[in-house]
Amino acid sequence: MQVPGxxxxxxxxxxxxxxxxxxxxxxxxxxxxxxxxxxxxxxxEMAGRTQMVFLNENATIFCKIPGSxxxxxxxxxxxxxxxxxxxxxxxxxxxFFGDHKVAFRPGANVNPWRLKRGDASLQxxxxxxxxxxxxxxxxxxxxxxxxxxxxxxxxxxxVSSLFLEQAMVKDNEDKHILCKSSxxxxxxxxxxxxxxxxxxxxxxxxxxxIITGPTIKNEDGTFNITSYLRLKPSLEDNVxxxxxxxxxxxxxxxxxxxxxxxxxxxxxxxxxxxxxxxxGMIFTGLIILILLLYFFPWKRACWRARDTGIRACQRxxxxxxxx
Numbered sequence: 185m186q187v188p189g190x191x192x193x194x195x196x197x198x199x200x201x202x203x204x205x206x207x208x209x210x211x212x213x214x215x216x217x218x219x220x221x222x223x224x225x226x227x228x229e230m231a232g233r234t235q236m237v238f239l240n241e242n243a244t245i246f247c248k249i250p251g252s253x254x255x256x257x258x259x260x261x262x263x264x265x266x267x268x269x270x271x272x273x274x275x276x277x278x279x280f281f282g283d284h285k286v287a288f289r290p291g292a293n294v295n296p297w298r299l300k301r302g303d304a305s306l307q308x309x310x311x312x313x314x315x316x317x318x319x320x321x322x323x324x325x326x327x328x329x330x331x332x333x334x335x336x337x338x339x340x341x342x343v344s345s346l347f348l349e350q351a352m353v354k355d356n357e358d359k360h361i362l363c364k365s366s367x368x369x370x371x372x373x374x375x376x377x378x379x380x381x382x383x384x385x386x387x388x389x390x391x392x393x394i395i396t397g398p399t400i401k402n403e404d405g406t407f408n409i410t411s412y413l414r415l416k417p418s419l420e421d422n423v424x425x426x427x428x429x430x431x432x433x434x435x436x437x438x439x440x441x442x443x444x445x446x447x448x449x450x451x452x453x454x455x456x457x458x459x460x461x462x463x464g465m466i467f468t469g470l471i472i473l474i475l476l477l478y479f480f481p482w483k484r485a486c487w488r489a490r491d492t493g494i495r496a497c498q499r500x501x502x503x504x505x506x507x
Contacts, residue, residue: 226328228304228321238434239340239369239406243311247321247332249302258282260325262294262304266336267318274320278306281324313338313369313405339434340406342368346428346441349412359415361443363428366408371399373432375411380425387427415445422446 229248237243245264249255261281266289267274278292279285280299287293291309298305304323308315316338322331342365349360363375377394378387393414399407413426423446430439 226323226325226330228323228330228332230321230332230334232334234335234337236337236339236434237311239313239338240310243308243336245306245308245319245321245334245336247304247306247323247334249304249323249330251302253302255300255302255325257296257299260299260323262299262324263322264292264294264306265320265322266315267320269317277319311338313340338369340367340369341434342366342373342430342432342439344428344430344439344441346426346443348443348445361413361415361426361428361445363411363413363430363441364408365410365430365432367402367406368408368432368434369406370433371401371407373399373407373409373430375409375431376429377411377413378427378429380427382423387425 227250229246229250231246235245247262247264259282261279263279264277265274266277275288277289278287278294280294280296289308291307293307294304295307304321306319306321316336318333319336320331320333322329344363344365346361346363349362363377365373365375375396377390379390380387390413393416394411395414396411397409399409401407411428413428423444426443426445428441428443430441432439
């Protein structure tokens, strides 16, 4: 039955045309995308100006075409370069054109499946310190070409520990707490000390009795450093918590390490024991001095009396013996 005034097509007759349109829609989108790229719209996005990666870890250096285009990798190519810091020469790391694929840096790779969707990110396993520098991504989608640059910064986390010096010391000698950080890069690092006591519920920063040594370079290019805090046991509370705070660019937050020092009785009484010993020695010396001043003069008089025949010495010893 035809609809009056209609075009002479039933509902069933129009359905194949809709299905056909849906079937060719992906092709139209792909052709449109290729048209936009060939019309001068090709560009790439990088991960900002600087990208940070960690030493010895696998890294992915981003380089993507905005959006999610569907590309034919047989008609495109990608080349990655790195400009060394010293000397400033550009080195080719990876290239891919159709069936041609070469990794000049061992392990360098660009995933072909992701490349079809415009992701030309470079994958590098086990990044080293010397691989820091400027990286350039050069992407070609025939006949257009685009490139992007990013500075790769390689860093290493400090491994820190806090402990009491193990050297043999007497109870009355000062002790040291050591805060050691090792294996970090770059060289700049900041170490501060704090203290908590029962009298003050908040950690207070310490500014005295601190010795922080110079950074020492390791064979792999990383650095070590040690900071010392001198303790005076007789002046401390029974329980004191010392805190070493380490800040480095490789960490988003400061690292804090605590050491609890419990003072024993011998350490608390060391100085008072020394003081009483000194007082006792001084008191004993005074008594000996008084005795010498008292007995020595008449003893010397007795010696003189014996020589002259005078019995004064005897009378002093025994007054009742005189007639």
